[in-house]
Amino acid sequence: MxxxxxxxxxxxxxxxxxxxxxxxxxxxxxxxxxxxxxxxxxxxxxxxxxxxxxxxxxxxxxxxxDSLTELCASSLAEIVQAVVAGADGCLFTYGYSKLGKTYTMLGTDQGPSSLGVMPCAVAWLFRLINEQKDKTGARFSVRVSAVQVTGREEKLRDLLSDIGQGPPSGQGAGDGARTRDKRVPADLRTYSLATVR
Ligand SMILES: Nc1ncnc2c1ncn2[C@@H]1O[C@H](COP(=O)(O)OP(=O)(O)OP(=O)(O)O)[C@@H](O)[C@H]1O
Structure with a gap:
């Protein structure tokens, strides 16, 4: 694509x-x-x-x-369905600086039509999982990783390492989720999603 x-x-x-x-x-x-x-x-x-x-x-x-909505509609259906069926899925963006990789992956918080590929993928994934749960009673576990590859040395950086430490004390789950979003660096690149049934 x-x-x-x-x-x-x-x-x-x-x-x-x-x-x-x-x-x-x-x-x-x-x-x-x-x-x-x-x-x-x-x-x-x-x-x-x-x-x-x-x-x-x-x-x-x-x-x-083309809008982010068009991009998501065309690119995500197959991968999200495959992940719900138990396969691993990877979303990857590649290109030189300031071309809009982060924008495409994350979008903005200005409403549903400005969601990037990743928030869309996560929303669709859980919608499909809930449908499957209602239909078949199957139980799912979801594994997510986000990695940035940078520079000529192709250094790998785990973009979710902060999240593993949980929200700061005194914050509820909702606040924690927001805090974690903010901590994700602006140059997010690669995500993979997997479900275990
Ligand atoms: N389709 C778009 N519509 C509006 N603004 C955009 C669009 N694509 C990118 N931008 C804006 O252009 C700027 C650069 O985009 P972005 O940070 O996504 O690039 P990048 O490829 O991730 O850059 P880098 O590799 O340097 O991190 C940002 O301010 C972003 O909001």
Whole structure:
């Protein structure tokens, strides 16, 4: 799955994208042009050493104009269902700095339509689990991990290590959950979900 972003999260370039990139979300493909070819290759610039456009196919392609809701709807159904069926699931975002990886994963707290992929996944996971419990009486245990991989050395950082220590004393479960959310660093990257039946 590919999400095309503009640095700083700006919207509005839509399908056009930058001149070296053309995205076709319907066909689920992007074409990358040699920038020196201005979007197409003529026989003249091929002779001058310009590379031919390259096309890449993905399971899905999203442009900066696509909402988080659209992204969640398209990307989460399969993985959440698989996790409820007992498989491990991994949500992973990759890209260079300030492209919106954290925004895509976490979203904002401005309402249901601005939820990122992770809160959506957790909400859908527990909704499905509750449905299964009501239907079959099955019992579930959910395991979650969140890891950030950074730098050339590919350092691993456990983003939930603070949470293992529980909420500060004197706080109820609800307050604790909020405190824990705040402690999750802004550059969250990888999450995995698993259920044991
Ligand atoms: N689709 C979007 N709509 C609105 N704002 C966005 C969008 N995507 C990203 N932003 C904003 O752009 C800025 C950079 O995004 P973000 O922090 O998610 O990037 P990042 O890829 O996680 O960066 P880094 O790798 O440096 O941690 C943030 O202020 C974020 O809120």
């Amino acid at each position: 590919l999400k095309i972003c503009t640095p700083g999260g700006g919207q509005g370039q839509g399908e056009q994208g930058a001149s070296f990139l053309s995205a076709d979300p319907r066909k689920k493909q992007v074409t990358v042009f040699d920038p020196s070819a201005s979007g197409y290759v003529t026989s003249a610039n091929r002779k001058a050493g310009t590379s031919a456009p390259k096309m890449f196919a993905f399971d899905s392609v999203f442009t900066p104009d």
